Amino acid sequence: MPSLNFAAFGAGFWTTFQLAGWREIGGTNCVAIYNRTAAKAEAIAARFQIPHWYSDAREMLDKESLDFVDIITGVETHALFTRMASSRRLPVVCQKPMATSVDEAEDMVKSCAEAGVPLLINENWRWQTPIREVKRLLDGGEIGLPFRARIDMVSGFPVFENQPFLRSAEQFILADLGSHILDVARFLFGEMGRLYCQTARVHADIVGEDVATVVLETANGCTVVCELAYAGNHLERDRFPETCIFVEGSRGSIELSLDFQVRITTSRGTHSRRVPPPRYGWADPAYDIVHSSIVPCQANLLCALKGEGTAETTGEDNIKSVRLVDASYESARTGQSVRLV
Ligand code: 89V
Known part of the structure; x- marks a missing residue:
């Protein structure tokens, strides 16, 4: 199976470790990164040789050809970015905590279910x-x-x-x-x-x-x-x-x-x-113990994205x-x- 192309949302502390985790597993390719502060997206793009960086999330989704998105932003933006991706029928991987409330979490599940795309939570612990x-x-x-x-x-x-x-x-x-x-x-x-x-x-x-x-x-x-x-x-x-x-x-x-x-x-x-x-x-x-857990967690999510298995943390x-x-x-x-x- 060819590598899955994805875009990362967010350029904070956890982004570099999750990107390294995807590389460790293989089978994915980060082709774009968004951050509202452009300089931060640009810096991570340079460090990880990501070809495109954006400060406008919609523009990134409009321009890039993606197999899934990885949302690594603050919890208050998870629902918004999930809806943006699901409305384009893109599978979503989203950082924990999933949402700021149960209602918001239910809304995220509903929007992905209606679009027929998986919503997977990057819950590594x-x-x-x-x-x-x-x-x-x-x-x-x-x-x-x-x-x-x-x-x-x-x-x-x-x-x-x-x-x-x-x-x-x-x-x-x-x-x-x-x-x-x-x-x-x-x-x-x-x-x-x-x-x-x-x-x-x-x-x-x-x-x-x-x-x-x-x-x-x-x-x-x-x-x-x-x-x-x-x-x-x-x-x-x-x-x-x-x-x-x-x-x-x-x-x-x-x-x-x-x-x-x-x-x-x-x-x-x-x-x-x-x-x-x-x-x-x-x-x-x-953070060794928790950073190392990114690898089996994301490997489990990737199996589900490829249709080769079930994710634990949907x-x-x-x-x-x-x-x-x-x-x-x-x-x-x-x-x-x-x-x-
Ligand atoms: O995993 C986390 O969400 C981190 C930390 C390990 C510091 O709690 O925020």
């Missing part, structure tokens, strides 16, 4: 090597039925340095990191029936919340607690952006701890294995993660738990 290993062990059934789990991403890492817009985001940690972690909760334990959430802000110089605790109940009664913080506090072992997971099951437990250590404990004892992510020269070493699937983020904000605002089914 669930593709991290050690998280896939936890999933493999859970599916193996050795620990029996999970009845409680904890998923933590707690760090003092200065995320605002690379992504300054996060400082002024009204919805911060639940929208940015919670999208990932709540998606991992669904990936590992299935759909949720109810949740309760509390948030806090520790940084004095940001707008949104930088701490969140979400307590979820799965459809079959397992409790999943997600603890998130970018509170800028000092931790003895700060391993941004590693996720720690602890699962208690009826016949054993599984733990993913710092430095990619995965342990399974049953009546037969503890089996421990280090499951580090692959290293790529183009990845920012401070728009239709990711709406369920958007709902969890939305319900978490609702719960934090009202102080009440929120029923999801």
